[in-house]
Amino acid sequence: MTDMKGLHGLETKSARDADVADAFGEFMTTFEAFKASNEEKLADINRRLGADVVTTDKVERISTALDEQKRRLDDLALKRLRPPLGDGGRRAAPSEHKAAFDAYLRRGDERAMRALDVKAMSAGSGADGGYLVPEEIEAEIGRRLSQISPIRGIASVRQVSSAVLKKPFSIGGPAVGWVAETAARTQTNSPTLDELQFPTAELYAMPAATPTLLEDAVIDLDQWIAAEIEIAFAEQEGAAFVIGNGTNKPKGFLAYDTVAEASWTWGDIGYIATGVAGALPASNPSDKLIDLVYALKAGYRQNANWVMNRKTQAAIRKLKDADGNYLWQPPATPGSRAMLMGFPLVEAEDMPDAGTDTTPIAFGDFSRGYLVVDRTGVRVLRDPYSAKPYVLFYTTKRVGGGVQDFDAIKLMKYGTT
Known part of the structure; x- marks a missing residue:
């Protein structure tokens, strides 16, 4: 059959x-x-x-x-x-933690989760603080976020078990030199190190479910949880990674001090000015985009992306090069990115619109320039009381972020200086 x-x-x-x-x-x-x-x-x-x-x-x-x-x-x-909510009769055998967590979500049955606490001390705290989701669900949430959170999709992502990631960074690299085979080796200068700190902050969402949904055995609650929180988490992350001030949230790359590229120093983000207040030059505007591309060192350009919002992209879409070819090219296949001057273009709606002295265009190797820090563990607290007859699932994760290489990201400033 x-x-x-x-x-x-x-x-x-x-x-x-x-x-x-x-x-x-x-x-x-x-x-x-x-x-x-x-x-x-x-x-x-x-x-x-x-x-x-x-x-x-x-x-x-x-x-x-x-x-x-x-x-x-x-x-x-x-x-x-996205996988379907129904299991289609092909659901894999759940792990012990996953089966216990499913019972907690559907019926509020905490006995199996408490037993895991005693057995391995790895399932999370009591119901007053919620329980950690199984690794399968945490991986699914991370996969979805990387698909729809624009900066997370191009940045480096690191998982940590502590509240703060401290990362030493060599600004100038180690000192080196040439020497003859038998000549004495003089001591080299010590490298200049900078310690970067990336604290994690709590991000939460609170999806609601009806008792009917929870009683339906065909519904895969793992997928439902991931689908419900993906947009909420992605929108909050996306804004923080771009413009976050670093207080109880990640620090966005536009929140750092910016200086003209000719005066760039470590700790600042360099920019190229358009020379026109609030716009690109009317004559040969593509020249400024070329200047921005080559403000980035060759080692970073190989994996560089443009970042801008839709309004800026709509204006850039009309530009041509000296040969009359459009600088913006549509995606080659469904799901791929548009290209601008041969580099992928990432849409981030939290980038500013064009305006006087704004920086609506970023270009750089974000995998080396920006670091997203995920603290291991997504926690869910089941609340059947606050919004009867609905059951709320207070879901939290801890996320941090910031610039880790200030030479890897450059900005276009719509201004005269």
Whole structure:
């Protein structure tokens, strides 16, 4: 007999793939329409020394539609990666901790979790402080966050068991020199070290479930918990990694002091000024982007990414190089990133909009430049009392972050100096 649950799962996956393919096709069609309309606008400027209002409005409308279709494409690509809530009859045998945790989520039965506390001292504290989720769920939460949290997706991520990560960093590297085979070796200078500290702060979410959901044995509560908190955690993380002030949250890379690249010193983030208040230059704006690319040392450029929000990307999308080619290129496949001048572009909505003396564009090797610190363990406290008849799941994790290599990230400042 055909396994109808399995067949349904296959049909669902096929439908998701079809939706992604259709959305990607619409996105590429809209991009071609955008290029055609923008070419018409540029031709009007050349003929009349000014753009036609109707054509300009058309370009902006298509550009907005392009952003909406890209957002829909990203959402569909993410949904395609999510496993179904039902187990489809193929659930793997749960670990002892996972089975005990499932009983705690569904019925509030703490006996098995307490037994694990006594047996291994590894399941967490009592119900007043919640219980640590099993490793399977913690790994699933981390995987989802890396997919939808823009900076986490390109930064280095390190797990720690303490509240603060202290990392020594050699600013200038060790002293070296050439010497003959039998010549005496003189003592080299000591390297200059800096100790960077990355404290972790508590991040929480509180999804709610109905008793019916908890009583349904087919529903995989592991996946449900991960799906419910992924957006809440990702939005808070995304803002903190960009603009967080470091007080009870990670310190964002835009919260550090910035200086002109010519005056850059360790501890600051270097920037290239556009020379125009609140905008790129009207003449050859792509030259400033090239300057930003080459402000980064060659060793960092190999793994560099652009970071900006959608509004800035919409403006950059209209730029061309000296040969008339668009600097911005659409994703090659569904789920991949757009490219700008040959480097991937990451959308981070918490990046500032273009304005006088703002820094709406970042470029750098974030895997070397920014460090995300996850304290091991995600804790869940079951609360069936505060919002009857709903059951609340107070979920917390501790996260820190900050710049670890100040030479790996550069900014574009929309200003004159």
